[in-house]
Each structure stands twice: as structure tokens, then as C-alpha cells.
Amino acid sequence: MPVGRRPGSYVCGIDAAMDVIGGKWKVLILWALDAYPSSRFGELRRLVPGVTEKVLTSHLRELEQDGIVHREVYEEVPPRVEYSLTPLGTSLNAALVPLGVWGREHVLEG
Amino acid sequence: MPVGRRPGSYVCGIDAAMDVIGGKWKVLILWALDAYPSSRFGELRRLVPGVTEKVLTSHLRELEQDGIVHREVYEEVPPRVEYSLTPLGTSLNAALVPLGVWGREHVLEG
DNA sequence: GTGGGTGGTTACCTCAAGGTGAGTGAGCAG
DNA sequence: CTGCTCACTCACCTTGAGGTAACCACCCAC
Numbered sequence: 001m002p003v004g005r006r007p008g009s010y011v012c013g014i015d016a017a018m019d020v021i022g023g024k025w026k027v028l029i030l031w032a033l034d035a036y037p038s039s040r041f042g043e044l045r046r047l048v049p050g051v052t053e054k055v056l057t058s059h060l061r062e063l064e065q066d067g068i069v070h071r072e073v074y075e076e077v078p079p080r081v082e083y084s085l086t087p088l089g090t091s092l093n094a095a096l097v098p099l100g101v102w103g104r105e106h107v108l109e110g
Numbered sequence: 111m112p113v114g115r116r117p118g119s120y121v122c123g124i125d126a127a128m129d130v131i132g133g134k135w136k137v138l139i140l141w142a143l144d145a146y147p148s149s150r151f152g153e154l155r156r157l158v159p160g161v162t163e164k165v166l167t168s169h170l171r172e173l174e175q176d177g178i179v180h181r182e183v184y185e186e187v188p189p190r191v192e193y194s195l196t197p198l199g200t201s202l203n204a205a206l207v208p209l210g211v212w213g214r215e216h217v218l219e220g
Numbered sequence: 221g222t223g224g225g226t227g228g229t230t231a232c233c234t235c236a237a238g239g240t241g242a243g244t245g246a247g248c249a250g
Numbered sequence: 251c252t253g254c255t256c257a258c259t260c261a262c263c264t265t266g267a268g269g270t271a272a273c274c275a276c277c278c279a280c
Contacts, residue, residue, distance in 0.1 A: 013210035023267085027124045099127045103122070103128075104123030110112070163258070188255065
């Protein structure tokens with residue numbers, strides 16, 4: 001179960017990490033799941049304004065394959081699916097904090 | 111002189127930072143300029159295997175516009191152009207270190 | 221029956237990032 | 251003379267990520 005979409009072709013760690021978070025909305029999904037753990041699909045759609053259902057689905061599937069998010073299906077009617085960060089996802093988010101601080105200080109306030 | 115390609119439309123700091131480093135080869139360029147300061151164009155082309163001249167040029171231009179790299183032209187024959195990280199670029203690279211460590215530990219060695 | 225909410229799937233389309241290959245013009249090696 | 255280096259520029263083309271919209275089964279409230 002390799003992490004990343006092009007295993008074995010990474011030049012360095014940043015290159016590899018960029019591949020995992022490279023989707024247009026992935027860091028926003030991670031940010032949302034960090035702020036609101038165990039979110040349902042519809043909640044995420046509202047938490048990440050602008051993302052379409054198709055793209056949200058595919059991003060979540062990729063993050064799940066990479067071991068970043070956990071997908072829990074409850075066999076109920078109506079169906080319920082909850083997404084949460086795995087420990088790996090939590091560690092990824094922690095590694096993203098300095099980048100977020102940099103962006104806030106130098107891009108948003110720049 | 112705004113930093114980033116879509117000023118004013120960022121949701122959060124990570125979103126903004128991702129825009130600055132969003133090019134396919136930008137983090138590799140930053141990594142190369144950190145390891146080999148004041149590199150010439152041809153050196154960068156060799157340090158970032160696979161990048162084409164056109165894309166390397168445009169990525170360097172964008173990084174220059176964002177205040178990440180400095181471009182120094184020496185009016186000589188043959189022409190000489192040296193690229194280096196600005197203080198802002200150095201701080202960006204510092205903010206990328208944890209992400210690089212994460213990628214090395216969890217993707218490359220995963 | 222109509223509409224809404226649940227969590228998706230499917231087919232189709234767009235568009236911009238990136239790749240390809242040629243050209244530039246001065247100088248230098250062979 | 252040929253070809254290479256330097257640091258690009260230009261015109262063209264490809265590709266795939268992402269966007270659009272329809273559709274699915276199921277249930278509830280109105």
C-alpha cells in the first residue's frame with residue numbers, strides 16, 4: 001500500500017509530500033478535517049466552498065489510499081459516511097503548519 | 111508587488127503558500143537554489159533533471175515576481191545570469207523543511 | 221406525489237500547465 | 251566551416267486535472 005501516486009519516482013521528501021497534497025483542494029480538505037473531525041461528506045462539501053462532489057470524492061479516495069484520511073461507512077438508512085484524519089494525516093497536518101504560518105505572514109499580510 | 115498568482119482569493123495561509131510553490135518543479139528549484147546558491151541557468155537545468163528550458167524560465171520568472179528568487183544579470187559575453195534565494199525565499203524553504211522530513215519518513219521510506 | 225437530503229457514479233467537456241522543437245547571436249574550440 | 255555554449259524566446263501541441271450536469275436508490279416530511 002504505497003503512499004503517493006507515483007511511487008519510486010520522487011526526487012526528495014518535499015517532492016513526495018507535494019504529490020500527496022498536490023490536488024487543488026487537498027490542503028483545504030485536510031484543514032477542514034483537522035478543525036472538524038469525523039465530518040460527513042455533505043459537511044465537507046460545505047466546509048470546502050467551491051469543490052464539486054466529483055472532485056471531493058476523488059480527492060477523498062486518493063487521500064484514503066495514501067493513508068491520510070479514514071473512511072467509516074455506517075450501514076444505515078439514510079447512509080452515513082464519516083471521514084477523519086488518520087495518525088499519518090495528523091502528522092502531515094502538523095508538518096504543514098509552518099507553511100501555513102509562512103503563507104499567512106508573507107502572502108496574506110504581505 | 112503582490113506575492114502569489116491570485117491575490118486576494120486565498121482561503122488560508124496554506125492555500126496561499128501552495129499557490130506560490132504550486133508549479134510542477136518549483137520546490138525542486140527552491141531545493142536546488144538552497145543547496146547551490148547563485149546558480150546559473152544551465153546549472154539549474156542540470157540540478158533539476160527533466161525540466162525543460164521554457165518551463166524553467168517561466169517558473170523562475172514567477173518565483174522572481176513573488177520575491178522568492180533574485181535574478182542577477184551580468185552583461186558579459188557569453189551572457190551570465192545567476193539566480194539566488196532572497197531572504198523571503200530562504201524563509202519559505204525553512205517552512206518547507208518539516209514537509210520534506212514528513213515526506214522522507216512517510217512516503218519515501220513508507 | 222413532490223421535494224429534499226443521504227453519498228455518491230457516470231459521461232462529457234474545457235482549459236491552462238506543461239512539453240516539443242526550432243531559432244537567436246556572439247564567441248570559442250577543433 | 252561545423253558545432254558547441256550561453257540564456258533564453260516563440261509557436262505549436264498534448265494531456266489530464268478539474269468542472270458540469272445528469273442520474274442512482276433510499277427514506278422522510280409535506
